[in-house]
Amino acid sequence: MMMIIVVVVSTVLGMILSATAGYYICQLRKAKLKAAQEENSFYKDSKEESQDNELELPLFDLGTIFAATDKFSSANKIGQGGFGSVYKGELPDGQEIAVKRLSQGSGQGLKEFKNEVNLIAKLQHPNLVRLLGCCIQGEERMLIYEFQHNKSLDNFIFDQTRRKLLPWEKRFNIIVGIARGLLYLHEDSRLRIIHRDLKASNILLDNEMCPKISDFGIARIFGGEQTGEMTKRVMGTYGYLSPEYAMSGHFSVKSDVFSFGVLVLEIISGKKNWGFYHPEHDLNLVGHAWKLWDEQSPLQLMDEVLDESFSTNEVVRCIQVGLLCVQQRTEDRPTMSSVVFMLSNESAELNQPKEPGFSVERFSVKIESLSGGQTSSTSNDITITTLAGR
Template sequence: MAIVLLALLLFPFADAQWQVCGNTGNYTAASTYQANLGQLSASLPKKASSNTTLFATGTAGAVPDVVYALALCRGDINASACKDCVTTGFQDAQQLCAFSKEATVFYDSCLLSFSNGNFLSTTTNGGNLLLMNSQNFTESADFIRLFLFTLLNDTAESAVNSSRRFTTARMDISSMPTMYCAVQCTPDLTADECAACLQDFPQLTLQYLDGRRGGRVLGVRCNMRYEIYPFYQGDPTLRIISLAPAVPAIGNTTPGTNVTVYPQPPLPPPAAPPAAIIPSVPAQEQRGMLSSQNRAGANRIEENALVWRIEEKSSEFTLFDLSQLLEATENFAEENRLGQGGFGPVYKGQLSDGQEIAVKRLASHSGQGFTEFRNEVELIAKLQHTNLVRLLGCCIQGEEKILVYEYLPNKSLDFFIFDESQSSLLNWYKRRAIIEGVAQGLLYLHKHSRLRVVHRDLKASNILLDQDMNPKISDFGLARIFSSNDTEGSTKRVVGTYGYMSPEYASEGIYSVKSDVFSFGVLLLEILSAKRNSGFHRYGEFLNLLGYTWHLWEEGRWLDLVEASISKEMHEAEARRYINIALMCVQENADDRPTMSDVVAALNSESVVLPEPKHPAYFNLRVSKSVESAIVAETCSLNDVTITQDPQGR
């Protein structure tokens, strides 16, 4: 902290500039390290400015004198300004951090970092440098937190989904100053890596920049800035307009006692007020400093921000009052209970105008926290397709988090196909229509919707049926949005349902549209056979349906898989064709699986020539003597259990 303080006081530059000098050692004048640094200072500014993303990395020399460097310019400036800024960065860094092998310098329009350690191979942001305006908003603190959280959250979300990982935003609020924001990640980060880099920014802002009229969180891999004046060039990428009523003023608040205010170098007009600097704190320590009270406050602000965003974005989406839903469900009466979902019970209800609804009441102890709830609300409200369930609205009140859907009278697909007394109600014609409808819904999610969505939890219990037995995909709490440039994502938090998980997702946390294709293949086999893929069931010597199907396929006994009630309605060639499609979908290697476009084409045309499938995943799971005695004759299955797996045991 002393280094940063002295730098600010002793080296006042016309352009706003801050530096962090490393502690990995020093080099000497005219040394090989200095020559390598000079080589990068000559090449990196041009390299960054000639790249459309205004980003470049470079390496010069060999160990022990190797130098690694990274330059990133703000996404709205031109190439010439970028080149000048990075060039100045090399000059200033070598003056302000004289002979230090590691230095980072931040400007309004660019950042430069170099080191003798290979930080380019990591995606971590390192310690964050926080700057704050020394003046406070005069409006209500709660309103400011709400609006600021919304501004940062929406801008960050937009940046994550941008191919350049950069977004500028403007928020117009009644009776308050207009707020401007920019969020940026280095463009070599994936969407998930960018989101991970930015994930602590809202809480850091609420803790350290609370009520301030401007602030920044600066790091090597990602950064954020907001002000009450336009500090970026051109029109904003994102425009947020508030319809909120006038915000009451409560007077200035006192700066936190743990923050020391230093004068900030002058910024381009309009002049910015002084700023304060908070010492760089490792992310883990920052999280540890957040008290449970602060976390609870941040959660409440996020919930309020979600409600506010929903009100603005969709006139067809209703924010229900809890009293409305209590009346509609007769206080969540047991006789109105439709079933038990993975995250809480679902009830039938009727609104005062006679409209029937399905109400999913998230259990407070369920695995679906506010993140999944928000994900489902914001995602499915934007999706419109005849084979997707329609979300009518939600309720966020106190500890209650409730989702309200259109009511579908025929429950879910698993109710029919896994119950011998009900399966006969679904003849082959209806099952074929369900298969095709689910395929069309997935194709919309993967290719034709504006969001490009991977569902991640496709299963029979998440296929709802309307009065005509038309299928509708439901439950988007675990879904993920892909940018146009991304083909797959990864996570350490594996969520989904055993029996439907692709092998690469279950074992490595890698998911893509091919993960949904795998789940669709499992579902197709279940619809054909009326048997669950896994659980306490035996298929001869096999423990799951995939292995049993592969065994029948190799022997040419296709009709043996098909449920007796529909086998008489199918020709042998038709059974072979549908099993072929299913086996193509559940192949072990994701690259071998078809896309949903290919699947829909194969389902709709008998003229499409289908390739021979390779063996499916998990096909070699067989019953051994050691496990045979453990198999019990119970009608339960792991297929319906949505799981969350955290490798660190949290």
């Protein structure tokens, strides 16, 4: 009898324990399911919010970009920059695109990437490259641009053969187009934007050789009346940096003006400022241009491949504008609105330029260079030479 009672009690206790355990397991499963549903709902809402509210451009999926670029094949690689590689691609509808694939070591996070995307999305001007959309998937960050068949300006003006395809008229139009694009960034857009890396390789050319400023990876946005800022991290490209930016980290709209002046002198001469060589002196291109101006022989700066079909006054005016832009003191440099006016009006009175900044290629400041497709810090000596003006 006692044995029967023990068996019954044990059975009942087992059933109670099983039921209790089953109940808690069921409740635990329900809790996990609810948490998963809430997480999925949060992720979905966050994703939708990211697409609808944070990004102002279409999102391309990774599969589409893979197919367009043939899985980023080396045959489709058309460029290499400090923040990643650029590939040519073709969408299913036949539209050609340029895909800027940011390297994972670029140091640009998701927030910064979205800020850059939204910045470029707000910029609409014939002399700025048009951004079609972006791709964000996993660790991938990509910008999709309209494709420019003529690639960048440096492929023409620094090439012994292709620079012959740029007669003076086209070079002048390129100079004016860049000036108008920069004016839009500084004064005419809803935001005040300092590009900080204006150079020949960041000027793209369309089928009609119309220039388009590209690569806003290190651009800075300012609101209100702010026109400049200080930074401890000097970034840019050798030969285009203004003295105040390279030496003290102060950048402003006048830093872009300096870079523009260097670019003007490069377009006119077909020579690079950084790496310029002359057997009679150690000046760089800026210093050489100033020397010729001081000797009243500015036309000697012109690219030797150019024929005689140009206006002497127009060329001299462009050289003078370029020298005004590269003056050492920021307050002496013109604004881009003044630059556009001087280039567009032959009757405009131009000031005589003063000595330029960085007329010799010896650097002694640390600069994080983005030129040549790599990001590196290199020390060289910077010497600011004062030359007598006429």
